[in-house]
Amino acid sequence: MGKAHFGLIGLGVMGENLVLNAERNGYSSVVYNRTYAKTEEFLAGRGAGKDIVGAATLQDFVGALERPRRILMMVKAGQPVDDTIDAISPFLEEGDLLIDGGNSLYADTDRRVAELERKSFGYIGMGVSGGAKGALEGPSMMPGGTKAAYDAIEPLVRKMAAQVSDGPCVTYIGPGGAGHFVKTVHNGIEYAIEQILAEAYDLMKRIAGMNGDQMADVLAGWNETEELASFLVEITEVCLRTKDPETGADLVEAIVDAAGQKGTGLWTVVSALEMGVPVPTIYAALNARVLSSLRPERLAAGALLPAPPAHSFSLGEPADGMAPLRDACIAACIVSYGQGMALLQEASKLHDYNLNFSAIGQIWKGGCIIRARLLQRIQNAYSANPTLANLVLDPWFAEQINRRLPGLRQVVAGAALAGIPVPCLSSTLDYIDSYRSGRLPQNLVQAMRDCFGSHTYERTDKSGSFHTEWLD
Numbered sequence: 158m159g160k161a162h163f164g165l166i167g168l169g170v171m172g173e174n175l176v177l178n179a180e181r182n183g184y185s186s187v188v189y190n191r192t193y194a195k196t197e198e199f200l201a202g203r204g205a206g207k208d209i210v211g212a213a214t215l216q217d218f219v220g221a222l223e224r225p226r227r228i229l230m231m232v233k234a235g236q237p238v239d240d241t242i243d244a245i246s247p248f249l250e251e252g253d254l255l256i257d258g259g260n261s262l263y264a265d266t267d268r269r270v271a272e273l274e275r276k277s278f279g280y281i282g283m284g285v286s287g288g289a290k291g292a293l294e295g296p297s298m299m300p301g302g303t304k305a306a307y308d309a310i311e312p313l314v315r316k317m318a319a320q321v322s323d324g325p326c327v328t329y330i331g332p333g334g335a336g337h338f339v340k341t342v343h344n345g346i347e348y349a350i351e352q353i354l355a356e357a358y359d360l361m362k363r364i365a366g367m368n369g370d371q372m373a374d375v376l377a378g379w380n381e382t383e384e385l386a387s388f389l390v391e392i393t394e395v396c397l398r399t400k401d402p403e404t405g406a407d408l409v410e411a412i413v414d415a416a417g418q419k420g421t422g423l424w425t426v427v428s429a430l431e432m433g434v435p436v437p438t439i440y441a442a443l444n445a446r447v448l449s450s451l452r453p454e455r456l457a458a459g460a461l462l463p464a465p466p467a468h469s470f471s472l473g474e475p476a477d478g479m480a481p482l483r484d485a486c487i488a489a490c491i492v493s494y495g496q497g498m499a500l501l502q503e504a505s506k507l508h509d510y511n512l513n514f515s516a517i518g519q520i521w522k523g524g525c526i527i528r529a530r531l532l533q534r535i536q537n538a539y540s541a542n543p544t545l546a547n548l549v550l551d552p553w554f555a556e557q558i559n560r561r562l563p564g565l566r567q568v569v570a571g572a573a574l575a576g577i578p579v580p581c582l583s584s585t586l587d588y589i590d591s592y593r594s595g596r597l598p599q600n601l602v603q604a605m606r607d608c609f610g611s612h613t614y615e616r617t618d619k620s621g622s623f624h625t626e627w628l629d
């Protein structure tokens with residue numbers, strides 16, 4: 158048998174599905190897993206009858222690949238990636254290519270690209286989105302690294318990626334850790350939209366008294382609209398409709414209300430804070446997960462800090478798609494994408510990523526978790542103005558925000574009076590109200606800083622730096 162076109166390390170569910178995807182697209186493959194038993198199991202099961210062989214050692218794995226070798230690592234982010242690189246490097250030759258398809262921290266990828274390029278190997282840090290199904294059927298892929306390294310894998314990834322009307326959902330993102338940075342921000346947006354939908358569910362349940370099927374019907378309607386049609390709305394409908402096989406009741410009600418995370422949402426927020434980009438809706442989603450995990454504390458606090466008296470307000474009617482609530486969700490989703498894109502704008506400048514925002518909109522249209530019909534509008538907005546500072550400044554999105562704001566205000570105000578937390582919706586409202594304000598109260602903050610710390614301030618009526626002896 159000739160040498161294989163493609164190698165995969167790490168037979169977790171994502172790895173298995175990606176190698177099956179590559180093989181289906183005509184790439185004969187060789188697989189390696191730390192425990193060989195797993196490799197044997199795969200080859201006897203899902204890999205049976207396919208143009209896929211297994212290798213028991215990394216040396217055999219490398220030896221079975223045609224040159225330049227294209228090797229995808231699907232191992233846990235962090236130390237396991239470095240360990241895999243160290244273990245395989247002695248067998249690699251000039252021009253061979255390693256691709257990290259996990260959710261790695263972009264700074265780690267920056268370092269690895271530089272280290273591996275020094276050894277004359279190519280290194281690609283590639284965000285892969287779409288979960289297990291996407292990996293098999295066609296994910297959205299966000300590869301970063303040197304352009305030459307990308308060129309060597311382009312035919313492969315273009316075939317493996319999800320396909321939308323204007324092409325495959327993959328493009329060269331930029332140098333160093335650019336691909337993993339874009340994937341990280343994708344996940345920050347993912348956290349925000351998940352939380353927005355969770356808040357909508359909470360309100361429909363607690364204020365409108367709706368059950369799972371009734372809420373799912375509303376979500377199904379939302380999924381028909383240009384503004385909300387998306388994978389996350391679609392699966393929310395499924396989650397709300399699903400019954401517990403043991404009790405027949407809505408399954409979602411039997412799930413503990415404490416959400417975990419694997420780090421990418423946190424990295425989005427940390428990067429945003431470091432780069433000075435406000436992403437409050439994304440931050441609120443992250444915080445909501447963290448706070449949800451303090452379950453015993455919440456239960457104790459509930460006994461001491463009772464809810465306000467019952468307050469009822471209108472979320473709209475199912476027949477009109479719960480219009481105010483729907484509008485609130487539309488505004489918050491638009492703002493979540495906008496905050497993520499604004500962060501990408503800043504990162505692109507800071508790290509010289511030279512990101513193409515329209516192309517990012519295009520590759521997120523299919524395969525990935527945040528795929529949504531709205532991404533066509535996002536693509537259009539950045540095609541029209543590649544340096545758009547904020548999505549809400551685009552005319553189409555500005556009109557949407559103006560149209561949806563009354564609903565958002567009504568829902569946030571009602572939730573506040575009812576004592577129901579809506580962190581993403583309320584952060585969105587604060588963000589919009591702050592972003593559109595020509596005058597904010599930070600003049601007083603500046604005065605205080607100067608008063609106690611002589612930090613100086615600027616004046617509205619003349620230029621220069623001023624200090625006042627406030628306490629004399």
Ligand code: 6PG
Binds near residue numbers: 260285287419421526
């Ligand atoms: C994707 C997802 C995926 C991520 C999970 C878990 O795009 O396919 O973003 O890569 O690992 O969604 O993320 P959390 O456990 O942090 O929610």
